[in-house]
Amino acid sequence: MLAYSLPSQAATLSFGTNGIKFDQTTQIEFTFLVSNNEFQSALKVLLVDTSKNQADLSSAVPLFEETKQSDNGSANDWLGTCGPVAGTTVKKCTTVFKFEAFKTYTLGLFNTIPSPNKPNDPIVFSTNFTGNPADTFAKFSGSNPITGPVKISFEDGSVFPYANDGDFNDFIISAKIVPISPPLAGLMVFGTLAYLKKRRSVRSQSN
Numbered sequence: 001m002l003a004y005s006l007p008s009q010a011a012t013l014s015f016g017t018n019g020i021k022f023d024q025t026t027q028i029e030f031t032f033l034v035s036n037n038e039f040q041s042a043l044k045v046l047l048v049d050t051s052k053n054q055a056d057l058s059s060a061v062p063l064f065e066e067t068k069q070s071d072n073g074s075a076n077d078w079l080g081t082c083g084p085v086a087g088t089t090v091k092k093c094t095t096v097f098k099f100e101a102f103k104t105y106t107l108g109l110f111n112t113i114p115s116p117n118k119p120n121d122p123i124v125f126s127t128n129f130t131g132n133p134a135d136t137f138a139k140f141s142g143s144n145p146i147t148g149p150v151k152i153s154f155e156d157g158s159v160f161p162y163a164n165d166g167d168f169n170d171f172i173i174s175a176k177i178v179p180i181s182p183p184l185a186g187l188m189v190f191g192t193l194a195y196l197k198k199r200r201s202v203r204s205q206s207n
Helices: 182-206
Strands: 012-016 019-022 026-036 040-049 061-065 094-099 105-112 123-125 138-140 150-154 171-177
Touching (some): 019 094, 026 040, 040 171, 061 094
Antiparallel strands (some): 012 019, 105 123, 138 150
């Protein structure tokens, strides 16, 4: 008797400062929580060029974009919140990104201050490409968004030249898997069973 397995949920191969990677194409829902930094920031997903061990800037896809530096200037440590109301820094609080199977990704925080008198704007990544603890610009509260929400807290690299001050509260989001809907899961199971039945029929006819 032959044994078959039905489609299973994706497994997380990595989700942290060593990169983001899944064994199946996986949709992750990101939620903006808060920001506390002087920059006007944009968080993006980027592919990692594994041959060069660096982010591919040309692949950047925006997740969240601040429309200004904060809700109310320097008040409350440059607090930025989210919501479709006047005064908030981020208007869209949640977004979904589809990660392709076995590709390595990173999150990049692109920072700018709308002033010609400021130094170069830093870009920091959730991946530590050097392995040096001083080059860690993101903290993950967990390593598997499939089992529950993972909080990701960024340093913005504002301490020149692109160092961190260790508070990891400059831009904070959470991430969790988008589960397969019951109807779609049912179709997947039905399709798999139909395929297995047909395959068994073909095998029995050939014997």
